[in-house]
Amino acid sequence: MEVTNRYITIRTQVDGHPEESDFELIKTASLSLSLDPAGSIDIIVKNLYVSIDPYHINRMKTQTSSQKVVLPTAAITPGEVIDAYGVAKVVASRIPEFEKDDLVVGFITWGEYSLLKRGNYMLRKLDPMGFPLSYHIGILGLSGLTAYGGFFEVCKPKKGEKVFVSAASGSVGNLVGQYAKLIGCYVVGSAGSTGKVALLKEKLGFDDAFNYKEEPDLHSALQRYFPDGIDIYFDNVGGEMLEAAVVNMNALGRIAACGVVSEYIDATKRAAPSIPDVVYKRIKIQGFLAADHMNVFSDFLSTTTDHLRAGKLHALQDISDGLESIPSAFIGLFHGHNTGKKMVKVADQ
């Protein structure tokens, strides 16, 4: 069987705020959905859901030599297919592990089909366990693992500790706050709209939340929300919020540096946290990636599915429809348009 494939790519490297004109939908020549035994393609999958993540902006930038060392995944080349986390269905496979019609989760592409080359794919078979497929790239996928590993492994929380989460209605932040509540922490989140603040307090059980856009002085805002100081700061934004948090941290406080959305698109927003505070209060600032915590993946999955089944965790999802919506979904991340895990549904199962 032959189809045409369509995929989203960038026209040029993207430095600064991404815009619609930076993206392009490419339609390929016809593509055979059966595998050539002598070819380099091992598996073809039909993409169902793809993840939309801020870190892609770093891969789209003009690369400097220091960035090349820093980036954990390859730079994105204009015109070429863009890989991304997602859920898909196997169309054809030469690998015994995957059969036609199997569901898989892992790195696929921002396209209708993904052609995965020998030895160059990260996929695993997916058992949906009765949950919607979309959950497996959000709350049960890399976002969930990022929240779980970052909070439990990096921050090592104890019951009763005071936890601050920035971008708290985002894909990772909302889960960190929910996990923190489940173990008896006091949790305050920051977000960028009244609606998001209400959601955090009313639906997700945060003890408190505030709209950072309405706070002219983040330092005193944090002092108000944490009169006894912050024990754990889960940082999704960097910049001024990180500076304000450091000043408000308690002794032996822990900061999980998960993302720096503010700096990804504007390097002048770089934070200058008070290092004397870091020294005297013996603060730990620890950068991490979900990949560092694959060792707790099975713990993460069983804990999270148990809580989901018990109705104690909410999956906060923000799903756009159709391949064409990928650019606007991605651009929206940098304007705070998403609430929860942003993803695009590319096709029905």
Add this chain to the structure above:
Amino acid sequence: MEVTNRYITIRTQVDGHPEESDFELIKTASLSLSLDPAGSIDIIVKNLYVSIDPYHINRMKTQTSSQKVVLPTAAITPGEVIDAYGVAKVVASRIPEFEKDDLVVGFITWGEYSLLKRGNYMLRKLDPMGFPLSYHIGILGLSGLTAYGGFFEVCKPKKGEKVFVSAASGSVGNLVGQYAKLIGCYVVGSAGSTGKVALLKEKLGFDDAFNYKEEPDLHSALQRYFPDGIDIYFDNVGGEMLEAAVVNMNALGRIAACGVVSEYIDATKRAAPSIPDVVYKRIKIQGFLAADHMNVFSDFLSTTTDHLRAGKLHALQDISDGLESIPSAFIGLFHGHNTGKKMVKVADQ
């Protein structure tokens, strides 16, 4: 027996660079060297060596409410006695643990005698173990424990790792470099003069060293000295050096934040390290104080005395003579005048 006591104090809070005119030598009225059974003084000691440390500048500043939380030891009040680490000899004691003529180490004062109040002193009996008394406030005292705890407990070094130490000829830095060499790390230090650089390479066994004042671009200097990146950065200075180090760190690198001399006297020198580097390279930045590592004190002491006896560690000391020299000794710390552990010998045993 009655004596007069003399001590050094500050005339006023010291904000910015300390100067001679900020200090004053005060001569007390006559002081009895025997204890009043009804009085509040439990021990009187005759001070022999006192430690001169940069962190005192923070205690001398005008205190803001956030500093009050941050400072691990009390603010210093103009006109009053200043406590400091040191070695002393007991003159009179009402505590069974300490007898007349015992040597002690701990918190005494920048004076000739220290009058220590009930329940308000941190002292232990000192067995010099054949080493000079001065060693017990430097290489075998808090500076040594800071280097040992910070390097081994915070940085968790492995043989062959690349270690960078700033202020490497300072009281703590020189020891970190020496410990690192002893376990087979590659060590480069930065210091502020040609003489110090030579000392690090020729006497202390550093693999390499450079004069930061001769490097217009610290980022490329570190790139030159660490073509394969830095695994561990022991930070004694903060500021631009911290920024340059973060960019040159390897994945999973560790930064021990020990001191921020540059910021103590000039808050505009605050570092803005790249948090995207921290995230992507999963760098840990950890503030610490020697007091956090009292649990390894006996390990520290036995390891360090063994190496000293074997001639594998050098005690780098910088001793001024006489109580009057305390202000200039202290001020000199902020001009890089000291080489190794700065202290003042107040009296002979």
